[in-house]
Amino acid sequence: MEFVRNEADAIYHEMVFDAMGPQPEYNEGSMAEETNSKAREFYDLLHATEVHISAKGQNITVLSWVAKMLNTKTLYNMSAANWEMTLSLSRKLLSPEDQEKIPKDFYSAKKMINVLGLGYKKIDVCVNDYFLYYDEQSKNLTACEPRNMAVVRQKDVPRKSLWYLPIILRLQQLYMSKKMTEHMTWHLKCREDANEVIHLAGTEAWKHFDETYTTFAKEPRNVRLG
Structure with a gap:
């Protein structure tokens, strides 16, 4: 059966590209194993935006279904055990074929979403x-x-x-694309007049930071947050 991607599906499809970076052009300098791992995660998640499950005559993508189920857990402060019980009942409403497409437990569902860089740590x-x-x-x-x-x-x-909410993974993902890497280092390579303020790199605060932290400033790929 062939499904036509609707507007809601397109949103989740675009969300994967937004979170994972403009794939699949990877920098040649990246380590092969890491690149292959990240690429596999990307395509697995992208696949979840293409695969549909059917319930009561309505079609919904796997990623959309998982995201909405996890959102329900958050909204109603459900425990993992409670959520998995709801998950089990929901799975029984699906065909055996569709049951194989969706996560079987909370850990698997969270692992899928965490690929988007939406994980967190409790301290x-x-x-x-x-x-x-x-x-x-x-x-x-x-x-x-x-x-x-x-x-x-x-x-x-x-x-x-x-x-x-860790941001390191999100920043690393920005450099997985050659196109995005060009944007991230534009302040060093593409500014024609260093004295003209058309980028934050031309501000006094940026210049003062570079003078104070010279080692950090030597690497143009380092990201300044403020």
Whole structure:
């Protein structure tokens, strides 16, 4: 059966390209194994925007279905076990062929979405926001040591957590495309007049940063956030 991509499907298709970068042109300097791995992840996810499942006469792509199911978990604060029970019931409404197309558990669904660079890390935090606890030792702490007053964990459960959204993967993905790499290094290679402010590289703040951190400034692919 052949499906025609509708507007909703196109949005998810474009989302993959936006998150993973303008594929599939990879830089020659990239390591072969890493490139092949990233390319495989990209095409697997892109495939999920093309493969359809049918339910009650309506067709929906696998990626769209997974994204909406995970969104439901977030909206209603469902536990992983609760969500997987809902997943199991939903799968029974599909044909055996379609059941094989979608993730079988929460881990598999989250792994698919994480390829988009939408993962996160939870870091223990002092309830009064004095300190962040990154390492494994924080799991044994019951109080914020310097203050000895703010409880960090109670019954092995963090009292407060920071949800950190890593951006390193997203920045790396920008350099997986030759075309995007040209844009990312335009400030060094394509500016005709260094004194004309047509890019942030011409501002005093940028110049001061380069003078202060000379080693960082020597690599044009380094990204400045601010």
